[in-house]
Amino acid sequence: MPFYRQYTTGDDAPADAGDPYFLGVDMRRDPGQLEPGTVSEAINLRFTNGVAEPRQGTRIVSWASKYVLGSDPGLIFPYSNVSGAGLFSDPISGESWLIIATNGGVYAAKPGVLASQIALPTGETIPSSVRMIQTYNGLVMLRGPDLNPLYCTSLSAGWQTLPVATNDPANIPIPPASTGIYFQNRLFVVDGRTDAAHVDTVFVSDFGTVFDVLEGSIAYNSFKINQGSSDRLKALYRFNDQTLIAAKETSIYVVTNVGGTNAELAANAALDAITTEYGCNAPNSFVQVGSDVWFLAHRRGIVSIKQTEQNKLQGVDVPVSRDIQPLIDRINWENASGAVAASHDNRVYIAVPIDGSTVNNAVLVYDTVNQKWAGIDQGNGIKVREWVKFTIAGLVRLCFVSVDGFLVMYEDGYLDQTGDVSGAITSTSVQTQLVTRGYGGNAPGRKRFGKVQCRLSTWWPAGAITARADGVSEERSIGTIANYSATKYRRPYGRADWINTNVNDDFHDPYREDYAVILPTDGILPGANGVTLELHQTIDLGFRPKTHGRFTQLVFTGTQGRIVVRDVVCETFGASPRDGAQA
Numbered sequence: 068m069p070f071y072r073q074y075t076t077g078d079d080a081p082a083d084a085g086d087p088y089f090l091g092v093d094m095r096r097d098p099g100q101l102e103p104g105t106v107s108e109a110i111n112l113r114f115t116n117g118v119a120e121p122r123q124g125t126r127i128v129s130w131a132s133k134y135v136l137g138s139d140p141g142l143i144f145p146y147s148n149v150s151g152a153g154l155f156s157d158p159i160s161g162e163s164w165l166i167i168a169t170n171g172g173v174y175a176a177k178p179g180v181l182a183s184q185i186a187l188p189t190g191e192t193i194p195s196s197v198r199m200i201q202t203y204n205g206l207v208m209l210r211g212p213d214l215n216p217l218y219c220t221s222l223s224a225g226w227q228t229l230p231v232a233t234n235d236p237a238n239i240p241i242p243p244a245s246t247g248i249y250f251q252n253r254l255f256v257v258d259g260r261t262d263a264a265h266v267d268t269v270f271v272s273d274f275g276t277v278f279d280v281l282e283g284s285i286a287y288n289s290f291k292i293n294q295g296s297s298d299r300l301k302a303l304y305r306f307n308d309q310t311l312i313a314a315k316e317t318s319i320y321v322v323t324n325v326g327g328t329n330a331e332l333a334a335n336a337a338l339d340a341i342t343t344e345y346g347c348n349a350p351n352s353f354v355q356v357g358s359d360v361w362f363l364a365h366r367r368g369i370v371s372i373k374q375t376e377q378n379k380l381q382g383v384d385v386p387v388s389r390d391i392q393p394l395i396d397r398i399n400w401e402n403a404s405g406a407v408a409a410s411h412d413n414r415v416y417i418a419v420p421i422d423g424s425t426v427n428n429a430v431l432v433y434d435t436v437n438q439k440w441a442g443i444d445q446g447n448g449i450k451v452r453e454w455v456k457f458t459i460a461g462l463v464r465l466c467f468v469s470v471d472g473f474l475v476m477y478e479d480g481y482l483d484q485t486g487d488v489s490g491a492i493t494s495t496s497v498q499t500q501l502v503t504r505g506y507g508g509n510a511p512g513r514k515r516f517g518k519v520q521c522r523l524s525t526w527w528p529a530g531a532i533t534a535r536a537d538g539v540s541e542e543r544s545i546g547t548i549a550n551y552s553a554t555k556y557r558r559p560y561g562r563a564d565w566i567n568t569n570v571n572d573d574f575h576d577p578y579r580e581d582y583a584v585i586l587p588t589d590g591i592l593p594g595a596n597g598v599t600l601e602l603h604q605t606i607d608l609g610f611r612p613k614t615h616g617r618f619t620q621l622v623f624t625g626t627q628g629r630i631v632v633r634d635v636v637c638e639t640f641g642a643s644p645r646d647g648a649q650a
Contacts, residue, residue, distance in 0.1 A: 084506040085636030088117035091439025093390045099508015099537070099618040107620060108502035109442030114434060118524070119623075120631040121499045122432075123478040125448045127486050128459075128466070131165055131176040131474035134183075135490070142490025145472030147171060152453040152468040153199030155206045158220065165457060166206065167468060168197045173208075175222050176474075178459060186225030191217065198351075202249045202277050209244045212259030216241045218277065229277070241277060242270055246350040248303045250311065251326050255290075257300050267292045267300045269313065269322075273329065292320055292338065302350030306360055306380065312372060313338075314347035316365065319372070321380050341372060342382035351453075354408035356415055356435065361387060363406045368395040369417060369431070387433075391440045394431060397421040409454035411465040414441070416477070418451035418467070426470045427451040446497065448475065448485040481526075481601075481629060499530075499625035505537065505618030506637040516619045517638035519610045524603040525551065527583035527628030534612030535620040542622070545610040548630055551580035567591065574598045583628065603631060612637075 090104040091114050098107045104117075111122050132143040148170040155164045155175065164175045166185070170193050176182035187193075191214075198209040205220035217226040229240035242265070247256030254272040258265045269290035292300045298316035306312050306321065313320045319342050324335035345364040347353075352363035356371070364370040369388035374380055388395050399420040405427060408417045413435045418427035421443075430444040430451065450470040456463055465477045473486050482494040507514050516534070530548040535541065554564040557578045565579060567587050572594030574582075582602040584591065591598060612619055619639075623632055 082507075082510075082639050083636050084509070084639060085634065086503060087634050089114050089119040089501075089632065090117070090437045091434060092442045093439075094393045095390050097508070098502075098505030098620055101504035101508075103504075105439070106501060106503050107505075108500065110500040111444055111446065111497050112442055112499055112501055113432075114437055114439070114441055118631050118633050119501050120524075121481075121497050121625060121629050122444060124480040124482045124497055125446065125484055126476045126479040127448075127484045127492055128474040128476055130178050130180070131167070131182060132490075133174070133472070134181045138490065143473070143486055143492055144490045145469075145486060145488060146174065147472060148195070149452050149468060149470065149472050150193050150195055151197040151199060151208075152455055153206065154201065154455060154457065155199075155219065155222075156201055157222070158204040163458065164222065165455065165474065166199060167472075167474075168193050168199070168208065169472070170195065173226065183222075185219065185222055188217070188226060188228055191226070191228070196245070198244075198246050200247055200249050200254065202254060203252060203275070205277075207241070207247075207249075207254060207277055209247060209256060211245050212243050212261070215243055216256075241272070244270070246302055248305060248311070250305050251308075255303055255311065257303060267294045267296070267315070269300070269303065269311075271332075290322065290336070292322075293318065293340070298346060302347055302353065302362075304353040304360060304362070306372065307374075310380065312341075312353070312360060312380075314350070314353075314362065316348055317346040318343040319346060319382055339380075341380055344382070344384070345370060348404045349406040350404075352406040352408045352417060354410050354415055354417070356410065356433075361408070361415065361417075363403065363408070363417065363419065365403070366400050368392065388431070388440070391431065391442070394421070394429075394443055399423055399425070402426070405452075407451060407454050409456070409465060410435075411456065411463075412478075416444075416454065416465070418449075418454070446483045447495070448483045496627045497625075497629075499623075499630065501623040501632055502535070503621045503623075503635060505620050506635075507639040508537075508618035511617075512641065513615060513617060514639045514641055515615045516612045517640060519545070519612055519621060519635070519637050520607065521621070521623075521635045522605065522607050522633040523548070524605050524631040524633060525581065525629065526601065526603045527553070527581060528625065528630045529627035530623065530625040530630050532608075532610065533622045533624070534610075534614045535622055536614040536616035537618055538616060541614070541616070543612070543614065545612050546608060548608075548623075548625070550627065551604070551606075553579070553581045553583050553585055555580050569594055569598060572596050575602075580604065603629065605633075 088104050092109045093105045129143050133146050135144050146169045150168040152167045155166050164177050167174045173185045174182045194211050200207045208217045219226050243259040244256040254277040256270050258268045292313045302314040304312045309326050311322045323337050345367045348365045349363045359371045359373040368386035371383040371387045402420045402425045406419045415433040417431045421429045432441040434441050451467045452470045453468045486492050528548050529550045532546045534545045556562040569592045
């Protein structure tokens with residue numbers, strides 16, 4: 068199938084334009100200016116091996132749910148009022164546990180073990196937001212500016228208050244704080260106290276402990292981050308083995324030469340300004356992307372800090388999110404401090420609140436292989452409180468603890484799952500939308516558009532295709548993607564329907580309309596040739612958009628199953644005055 072065919076004679080000679088592959092999204096430029104392989108919009112899609120395919124679904128994990136005595140084992144109950152989540156690596160057994168903090172207590176869970184509550188010290192409570200940090204032998208829980216941190220070295224012993232420092236009884240334990248990092252065998256936290264002596268100060272523990280803090284030592288003054296400025300210190304993040312990023316509300320700093328003994332730390336640590344053009348209000352939005360660090364800069368977008376050839380760190384002035392600026396413009400900045408980021412399996416995921424939401428109801432996705440944005444993920448089940456990575460069935464999986472109290476595996480299966488307080492789980496198809504670039508836009512002038520051909524791979528599909536011309540709401544339906552039969556054959560004509568128990572061991576016979584497996588009551592026989600549960604059928608569709616304009620775009624909408632767009636070609640003609648306006 069040719070994708071670029073040019074006729075040089077005749078008043079009405081057609082030219083073909085199309086996309087033989089798909090790589091990613093550019094929402095910033097005019098659709099008619101985009102190069103082949105780039106699309107204008109993508110919702111719930113991935114660009115893998117040159118095709119645009121639906122993301123995988125979300126699956127609620129049962130073993131991490133709140134246990135209700137005597138309940139139906141098929142129900143999955145959520146936690147109420149989640150404050151935060153993290154992973155605890157037991158220093159004795161080496162086991163990993165998911166820790167979920169709520170205003171009613173803190174719970175630990177792992178596959179095969181019912182969730183159980185971890186004891187709190189008498190009189191201690193959990194606020195609305197906490198931050199958990201794994202150290203060399205335990206877990207620190209920062210409880211905000213009004214409560215002292217707690218510490219856990221074993222689940223059986225439970226949480227404990229921090230003891231008085233052993234190296235100097237005059238020193239206090241780790242102060243109230245909302246965020247921090249464990250780095251170079253030291254705990255660094257942003258001091259939550261607001262008096263003049265402590266504001267914009269990083270508390271640093273002594274080497275190899277979290278109890279002995281360096282306040283009053285010769286190292287302490289090295290970690291005052293531009294004290295006296297009008298913006299407050301919000302976040303810490305590791306850039307490399309000896310460098311910390313210190314992010315304030317409207318400026319970014321780094322502390323270099325972080326390492327060695329207390330004396331060496333005091334002598335060598337140095338504070339440098341990276342930029343005063345932007346800062347960060349979302350401490351959990353930092354993520355490592357290759358050798359760079361990305362984060363959500365307040366009211367600016369996703370920005371990058373990189374190391375120059377002279378081993379200096381610098382902020383990149385142009386946001387790395389500029390190609391998805393229309394999505395950045397939809398962020399509810401009043402609630403963006405809770406944005407959270409993670410990287411997994413060659414992708415970067417940044418959960419943000421959009422369209423006025425007060426919780427993270429969307430995920431911006433970047434593909435590090437294609438080095439392009441993959442658009443946005445949305446769905447009723449996407450309410451990200453914290454990202455966590457957990458080993459499930461031997462594989463490290465990206466999960467999130469949802470705002471409504473479930474542990475959810477991301478990119479799993481073909482359906483999105485949501486739950487309610489009664490424990491009932493609902494599964495729905497992933498809803499997708501792909502808006503192509505503007506075909507015919509590279510050549511100036513008005514055009515009319517003839518036949519459109521597209522090649523799709525489908526599994527239990529349902530959806531539609533519309534054609535969009537440049538202009539205001541100039542869009543028309545040009546075709547549907549039917550819910551093809553999983554038993555009927557396209558050819559040879561008159562062939563008997565496939566029997567869905569696979570009694571004839573013919574599941575893989577060619578030319579069936581669809582290969583989705585709808586399990587019959589009596590089950591399905593694998594037979595000698597087997598059954599492939601996720602086998603897609605390839606179809607070729609042709610339509611006539613009958614649109615006029617400088618370019619036309621195709622909009623593929625998927626409402627059920629999976630619709631993979633493999634390639635598209637669009638026939639264009641130079642429009643003459645007699646063509647008139649679009650109907």
